[in-house]
Amino acid sequence: MKSLILLILGIGNLHTVYAVTHSLKYFYTGVSGDINFPEFTVVGMVDDVQFMYFDSNTQTAVPKVEWMKREGPKYWKSETHLGINRHQVFKNNIQVLKDRFNQSMSTGVHVFQWQYGCEWDDETGVSGVFDQYGYDGEDFISLDQKTLIWIASKQQAVITKTKWEYERTENEILKQYVTNGCIVWVKKYVDYGKSSLMRTVPPSVSLLQKTPSSPVTCHATGFYPSRVMVTWKKDGQEHHEDVEMGEILPNDDGTFQTSVRLNVKPEERKNNKYQCVVQVAGINEDFIKDLTEDTTSIGPIIGVVVAGFLVIIAVVIGVVIWKKKSKKGFAQTNTSDTDFDNSERAAQKI
Structure with a gap:
């Protein structure tokens, strides 16, 4: 899994080039087949720190950091309701994709993923968003940020591209989220957790x-x-x-x-x-x-990761999990107020 977790490379001193960039990212994963873990999960991250989690087993959205408890019962009830509804959307989407890829009779594991979110630089005010989908470890469809046109990465995604671009109401909701909603919420969450995130x-x-x-x-x-x-x-x-x-x-x-x-x-x-x-x-x-002559180790390094999206990826043995750098293609956005009730945007039927 590579996600939207960035290793900064190159020449120069990180101390002198560091800019304060904050991010809000959501990772949705739907899995079909013989599995022994939730078939649907949602992980929300602020500045690469997990702040919320939902899965289809518990059917409950929960905060993963203390500072997100500032949001009251109404917020978490809304997040739970969204998670339950989107679980059904993902189940239907996986079945549609299996049909399109001639996998209707397949008994193997299939994975449908959705990644979206935004970044905001609190020094320059520059911000940007990303929105992309993957199926069975490969790109499926993604949004061009400048034109708000969907780019089909597979022939099977052309049907989805045509459908989504025809739905004017959904496009207007998407435009509002891209230009207003996401950045407002990343600012709010960063303010909640600033003592920890900063x-x-x-x-x-x-x-x-x-x-x-x-x-x-x-x-x-x-x-x-x-x-x-x-x-x-x-x-x-x-x-x-x-x-x-x-x-x-x-x-x-x-x-x-x-x-x-x-x-x-x-x-x-x-x-x-x-x-x-x-x-x-x-x-x-x-x-x-x-590096000295006595540099030795007693065994391999084993990374410990947070519960949720990364753990699920480790469990799906034999499945190539789709990953795409979220920063590429960011477009500048407006940061005016929004009427969105939460920081998640609508899931669409493919």
Whole structure:
């Protein structure tokens, strides 16, 4: 799963280029087939921190952070009602897709996903949104932010594109959400959780290696926010050859972790000085670990992730889960007030 969880790469000092960008993202997942976990889940995230959760087993939307309890019973009743209704929409959509892809008789697992949300820079005021769907691990249809035209990634999605662009009422609701609704809510949620979301926590950095000839892993964990840059240096210069970047994953305590592997030959390691440098946005300090001869580990690094969307992805063995960078194609939006009752937008029948 790669989501909308971003590893910042490139040259330069993260401390000097860091801008305060806040995000609101929703991840819907519907699964059909022989499964032993909920067939429908909704996960809401603010600044990559899970703030709400709903699944088809519990039939109840719940806050996942203390500061979201500021929303009263009416809000959570509305979220629960939305979750129940959208579960049915997703069940119908999966059946329609199975028919379109000639999978009606299939007994395997099929996955339909919807990702949408927005970002807002509280320094520049620039904001943007994304809205995209995937089926069985591949892009299905997505919204072009500038034209508000749906882009079909599969031939089977052309029917959906034609249908959605004909529904003028739904298009007007979508336009209102894109231009007004989402940004208003991300501001509201960030204000709720600002004491937590605006904090900084330094990382714990370790260098791990199974044998002298195996790759060296630089593992940073326990940091917040998730905006981080991890680089290897060779004799004081940034080193990008034979370097494998890992994903940023959430820990169960609300912090994050990531790993970067360096493939280095023993003779290169002996004749040169290697360092792992970790920079976390908002912290004016570099966290550096020198690669020494006694760098070893006792086993593989295992990431602990929050309950919800990421756990579900790990459980669906053998299914390629669709992932798409949410930031691409962002369009600037207006941030005027909105009449939306909550930060979620309507689910559509395909």
